[in-house]
């Protein structure tokens with residue numbers, strides 16, 4: 001062959017008689033077949049041969065199997081973002097005229113998407129408290145299809161009573177979707193408590209290093225998985241192999257990181273609760289929190305996110321955030337470094353004062369996504385910033 005052809009057709013490395021220790025990155029958009037029949041077969045189902053990157057990829061499949069196994073599911077669909085996973089599920093399962101029951105405290109992107117479904121796609125929604133199965137039963141109509149919950153909500157940390165809510169949904173024949181991003185499968189596995197689908201933003205704790213945007217939906221049931229898969233491949237929210245590869249690398253230390261996130265958050269929460277400039281600390285690991293009992297039953301740790309209210313309101317919150325040296329002002333959470341933000345002006349800016357108050361957020365609320373640094377370094381930084389608040 002001539003150079004023009006040789007440069008195009010690279011030799012595939014032979015891998016026989018041994019396997020790589022870590023999962024290789026299959027950075028390819030498609031796969032070669034000997035036979036047209038085999039290719040057609042691969043495209044028609046999720047468990048056939050790998051054909052095309054938007055359908056599946058070996059590196060992405062490894063991530064899907066890893067997270068599915070951790071959550072106790074039968075299969076998973078990895079996506080390009082957490083919202084990609086949430087939308088694959090909502091759009092893949094709802095149709096005009098269907099009714100959705102969702103908990104009141106929801107991630108901002110999910111709340112905005114549900115508003116779109118209602119305004120433009122003929123779906124109706126009823127919001128219920130995350131711990132009230134009687135409200136769920138009362139909200140159900142013959143058109144209800146899905147129940148949507150979050151294990152730990154942002155930023156004040158309400159914990160859903162998953163066993164009670166999933167049982168009520170099951171009695172009514174409804175499919176329950178749980179966003180388990182804040183808890184991760186290390187702290188809680190919603191399928192064990194009756195959930196049908198678990199969604200994650202892999203961007204947060206599972207990848208864990210603030211360098212990936214990704215999502216995943218895990219299914220307790222094969223029929224549900226196939227239904228959403230057929231929709232998701234056309235939606236085009238697929239995961240990129242490199243993002244999946246980075247996420248697998250992060251996943252290997254998830255259990256260790258969660259242990260430190262929880263321990264650091266608990267220490268910071270307890271010290272904040274004793275500080276004269278702090279009027280309230282929102283962390284389910286503290287006895288005074290509304291979700292403390294549910295969390296103690298359901299979770300093997302209260303997670304790494306907490307929020308606290310400053311006596312001096314918005315001005316004090318802004319002064320605090322200007323004064324930290326170690327803690328960074330940035331969106332997102334779940335990475336190794338501690339990040340903070342002001343929910344009222346950023347993640348929850350779409351809410352008016354009454355809605356903010358109902359959610360438990362004030363102008364003086366600061367959210368901390370506590371990282372895995374040394375707890376005393378963190379506390380020293382927080383304490384000196386509080387002096388200026």
Ligand SMILES: *Cc1c(COP(=O)(O)O)cnc(C)c1O
Nearest residue numbers: 081082083107179181201203214
């Ligand atoms: C970040 C987040 C999402 C959205 O995930 P992206 O990866 O940003 O699309 C959904 N749910 C929760 C709880 C989140 O924290």
